[in-house]
Amino acid sequence: METPTGIISALITGCVIGLLGRLVVPARRRAPIGCLMTVLIGLLGAALGLVVASGIDAGWLLTLVLQVAIAALLVFLVSAAGARHPR
Template identity: 35%
Template sequence: MIGTIISAIVVGLIIGALARLVLPGKQNIGIIVTIILGILGSLIGSFITYKVGYNNANGGWEIIPFVVGIVVAAILIAGYVAVTGRRHKVAR
């Protein structure tokens, strides 16, 4: 269980970056927010995948939780950008 959580966090770092690449346009968010949302996407994606009944009986790299994590992270990033909006600093 702990190994799954740690690997989901490490993979979440990668997932956050890949989710931003999947989304069209430029997202005005920082790297820390990207990492946090990638980790959340990875954890939520892994949770959903295993609750649905996924079992990696053959061993090896688990591609399904990885892809689901990217999709969830992309949804989280899109939601974050929609909620925060595009804030521009106005020079005075």
């Protein structure tokens, strides 16, 4: 019975990390992305941050900071890729 709770906690973590990542990126640099993309970016940022934090044996606070920083970078990259440039 632990698989559903693991999936739910991963989705909640992805939402929180994705929203924090979106808050870090300045509004003028952000293209509108949907809720699903925010969750996906948050999940990816949380996973990559956890891998980096495990590699350097970081505590929980540094792990959270790394996850949010990676999610913010991903939000910035996705926004830059999806932004429309005037011709």
